[in-house]
Amino acid sequence: MSGLDKAPVGWHKPSHSRSSSTASSRHSRQMEMCAGGDSLQDMALPGICEGYLMKKRKWPLNGWHKRYFVLDKGILKYAKTQHDISKGKLHGSLDVSLAVMSINKKSKRIDLDAGDNLYHMMAKSYDLFYIWVTKLSAHRMYKKSEAVHMHNGFLQALSHGGNVLPSVANLMQRNGGVPDSSYAYYESSASTLNEAAPPVAELPTASRGVNSKKLQSLDGSQPFNNGELQRIISMQNLTLEKPKKKSNKMWGHSRTLSRVEALGMLSSNHLSASHLGASVPSIPDYVYSQISPPNATSPEGKKITQDICAVRSSSRHSSRRAPSVADSSAEYFDASDNILCETSSEASDESGLSGDTTSNSEPEEGHATATLKYRASISSSPNMPSAVPTDTGRRTTLPAPGPDNSHIGLMTILYNNIGKDLSRVSMPIPLNEPVSLLQRLCEELEYSDLLDTASRTEDPYQRMVYIAAFAISGYATARFRNRYKPFNPILGETFECVREDRGFRYISEQVCHHPPISACHADSENFSFWQDQRWKNKFWGKSLEIMPTGMVNVTLPKFNDHYEWNKVVTCIHNVLSQQRYLEHYGEVIIRNLKSTVCTCKITFVKSRYWGSDSNMNEVQGTVLDQAGNVVHRFGGLWHEGIFYPQPKDHFTYYGFSSFAMEMNELTPELKPLLPPTDTRLRPDQRMLEEGRVDEADKLKDDIENKQRDRRKAMSKKGEEHIPRFFRKTLDAAGREVWLSNGTYWKIRENPGFMHTENLDLW
Numbered sequence: 001m002s003g004l005d006k007a008p009v010g011w012h013k014p015s016h017s018r019s020s021s022t023a024s025s026r027h028s029r030q031m032e033m034c035a036g037g038d039s040l041q042d043m044a045l046p047g048i049c050e051g052y053l054m055k056k057r058k059w060p061l062n063g064w065h066k067r068y069f070v071l072d073k074g075i076l077k078y079a080k081t082q083h084d085i086s087k088g089k090l091h092g093s094l095d096v097s098l099a100v101m102s103i104n105k106k107s108k109r110i111d112l113d114a115g116d117n118l119y120h121m122m123a124k125s126y127d128l129f130y131i132w133v134t135k136l137s138a139h140r141m142y143k144k145s146e147a148v149h150m151h152n153g154f155l156q157a158l159s160h161g162g163n164v165l166p167s168v169a170n171l172m173q174r175n176g177g178v179p180d181s182s183y184a185y186y187e188s189s190a191s192t193l194n195e196a197a198p199p200v201a202e203l204p205t206a207s208r209g210v211n212s213k214k215l216q217s218l219d220g221s222q223p224f225n226n227g228e229l230q231r232i233i234s235m236q237n238l239t240l241e242k243p244k245k246k247s248n249k250m251w252g253h254s255r256t257l258s259r260v261e262a263l264g265m266l267s268s269n270h271l272s273a274s275h276l277g278a279s280v281p282s283i284p285d286y287v288y289s290q291i292s293p294p295n296a297t298s299p300e301g302k303k304i305t306q307d308i309c310a311v312r313s314s315s316r317h318s319s320r321r322a323p324s325v326a327d328s329s330a331e332y333f334d335a336s337d338n339i340l341c342e343t344s345s346e347a348s349d350e351s352g353l354s355g356d357t358t359s360n361s362e363p364e365e366g367h368a369t370a371t372l373k374y375r376a377s378i379s380s381s382p383n384m385p386s387a388v389p390t391d392t393g394r395r396t397t398l399p400a401p402g403p404d405n406s407h408i409g410l411m412t413i414l415y416n417n418i419g420k421d422l423s424r425v426s427m428p429i430p431l432n433e434p435v436s437l438l439q440r441l442c443e444e445l446e447y448s449d450l451l452d453t454a455s456r457t458e459d460p461y462q463r464m465v466y467i468a469a470f471a472i473s474g475y476a477t478a479r480f481r482n483r484y485k486p487f488n489p490i491l492g493e494t495f496e497c498v499r500e501d502r503g504f505r506y507i508s509e510q511v512c513h514h515p516p517i518s519a520c521h522a523d524s525e526n527f528s529f530w531q532d533q534r535w536k537n538k539f540w541g542k543s544l545e546i547m548p549t550g551m552v553n554v555t556l557p558k559f560n561d562h563y564e565w566n567k568v569v570t571c572i573h574n575v576l577s578q579q580r581y582l583e584h585y586g587e588v589i590i591r592n593l594k595s596t597v598c599t600c601k602i603t604f605v606k607s608r609y610w611g612s613d614s615n616m617n618e619v620q621g622t623v624l625d626q627a628g629n630v631v632h633r634f635g636g637l638w639h640e641g642i643f644y645p646q647p648k649d650h651f652t653y654y655g656f657s658s659f660a661m662e663m664n665e666l667t668p669e670l671k672p673l674l675p676p677t678d679t680r681l682r683p684d685q686r687m688l689e690e691g692r693v694d695e696a697d698k699l700k701d702d703i704e705n706k707q708r709d710r711r712k713a714m715s716k717k718g719e720e721h722i723p724r725f726f727r728k729t730l731d732a733a734g735r736e737v738w739l740s741n742g743t744y745w746k747i748r749e750n751p752g753f754m755h756t757e758n759l760d761l762w
């Protein structure tokens with residue numbers, strides 16, 4: 001049961017009353033939207049504010065580094081140092097009036113979510129925190145009132161038949177249907193609603209003793225009230241820290257060969273059949289791999305080997321900083337220069353991006369260049385898979401196109417459910433796609449042939465590359481799938497998928513409703529695959545981060561391998577608007593629990609727009625041997641290495657791939673074999689698929705209510721739902737996992753689900 005009333009369609013300004021927001025009370029971070037007080041007219045330009053703040057790293061994702069920020073006329077810019085700012089070497093900038101600001105007094109955190117950019121900042125002291133919050137608020141108000149003026153000017157111009165102001169179109173666009181961004185505040189996990197952080201106006205009077213020299217006049221005798229103090233702070237030009245003495249460190253000293261350049265020379269030709277197996281034309285689509293020296297026999301191969309060796313030896317000499325792009329303007333973070341902040345448990349909880357590996361190496365900025373070259377090379381390759389997928393005898397389209405849902409406002413829905421798993425939020429049916437999360441999980445097997453290939457690859461390092469390619473391939477589908485949300489499975493719902501053509505069979509079950517957990521298991525001659533899917537959400541005001549917990553497992557019986565890996569963070573940028581898109585970031589570590597011969601590290605690079613390359617959707621990986629030496633490198637773009645091109649009309653049909661289109665197909669032969677709990681038999685989802693949207697909407701309500709009633713009845717009797725095909729246990733690391741109990745296929749065969757007692761879900 002989702003425990004939610006379906007939010008009305010349409011946009012409503014969220015309530016400002018804290019206590020009314022019951023939905024968020026259980027959650028780790030309280031957040032509330034406050035009115036920004038934008039009605040102010042003729043606001044004076046607030047003073048400039050600049051100084052150092054800690055900023056959450058984009059690379060690696062955990063930890064903080066010191067960055068210089070300047071807030072001027074509503075624009076917040078930052079760079080590594082003040083000097084860099086003056087030279088225009090910016091790391092980023094954003095319009096604070098378009099960002100949602102969240103603050104956490106206790107951890108001195110300020111988070112700005114501008115939809116595309118998510119900045120996490122932390123002040124070193126409460127005073128600085130207070131000043132920055134005040135300043136940011138003032139600049140936001142200023143910028144917004146400026147926008148209102150422009151808007152009024154535009155209307156006037158229109159009514160007077162004057163020319164349209166060019167900037168207005170811009171203005172309308174950037175607001176993107178999202179109401180005036182306000183700030184949100186949140187507290188640590190332990191807090192209850194009543195203890196939530198006070199709004200800025202109530203920030204501590206202690207903040208009067210601000211450190212800044214320019215503010216010393218505020219100290220001591222004169223009792224200011226907070227309002228005055230805020231006004232004074234906001235009008236001052238503040239430099240919040242003296243610039244440090246110029247260090248003698250030389251950045252970007254001459255590097256003869258960049259690793260990235262070496263990689264850039266690789267093309268799919270280098271990944272010729274001898275190395276990666278001719279039977280799999282698909283692998284180069286994903287991976288440009290660095291072949292280990294002993295294998296290189298061709299002249300170009302030798303050349304690359306030499307280059308790689310050069311790179312290897314140079315990286316051995318400077319283990320902390322690998323050579324980066326030879327581009328002199330390339331920016332890179334140096335571990336020794338970054339202040340790794342000992343984050344409090346609270347702050348690190350907030351960061352939510354913990355991983356058991358911390359790496360101080362940097363992302364390789366030129367990978368995108370390599371990827372471009374590689375892309376050019378495959379586009380001319382005759383081995384490209386044909387545009388039409390091979391005939392599987394399955395349907396190639398859906399019965400009806402996806403409904404237009406662009407008019408549906410998500411504001412109320414999301415604000416009413418802040419902190420809740422997206423999977424628990426009931427949405428109006430036009431926001432759904434006709435697959436359930438159980439089916440969506442199965443889509444991660446779309447490129448199961450990579451596992452088949454892995455199971456035919458003798459060399460353990462190369463085998464690992466295929467496993468890694470498989471791990472990445474699960475994300476490819478996300479590129480076209482941000483307009484609709486999968487159905488939340490009903491507790492006890494199941495889904496099976498038998499693919500003779502691919503040689504595997506898959507089962508999944510919704511095993512827990514609170515928190516929602518979907519467990520799945522697939523078997524084939526070559527591999528087994530299982531995972532249980534659960535995740536945490538973080539909503540920052542414009543973007544929603546999904547942090548999956550739980551590990552993915554693959555075994556290859558032929559080699560007695562058991563691979564295990566984590567999943568990365570998926571961020572839905574601009575979740576409330578039609579400019580929504582998905583980004584994955586973080587690090588995946590693949591381990592073979594049965595052998596320590598090699599491990600693999602894959603990085604989904606968080607995009608940086610200031611670099612010379614666009615590194616959107618970039619993935620980099622390395623296979624390491626026992627001693628930690630790099631044996632293979634690979635990389636690419638997660639959305640590009642798709643082996644089958646999308647079906648022509650994919651936009652009309654929910655952005656589905658061919659595999660996804662086949663997912664909910666129900667043939668007369670299959671029907672009698674399925675348990676009645678199978679997703680294919682869920683009537684509202686079927687109706688949506690057939691384009692009967694209104695009927696589906698009503699039915700969905702009924703089904704959700706039925707689930708609710710069943711839960712109530714059970715808890716009254718003191719009973720607990722027991723999953724039918726999976727059992728809960730602990731893995732070797734002591735984590736709670738759900739494993740198949742092995743009964744599904746046996747029952748299906750004998751006596752058959754027709755002859756068993758089944759749950760009545762819909």
Ligand SMILES: CC(C)CCC[C@@H](C)[C@H]1CC[C@H]2[C@@H]3CC=C4C[C@@H](O)CC[C@]4(C)[C@H]3CC[C@]12C
Nearest residue numbers: 410422431481482483484485486546548567570
């Ligand atoms: C408000 C609605 C219409 C916006 C659309 C939400 C969509 C894009 C969301 C809803 C649930 C999300 C999925 C939830 C869980 C996972 C598992 C994770 O390991 C990869 C991402 C993935 C697969 C998410 C992809 C994005 C997703 C499908």
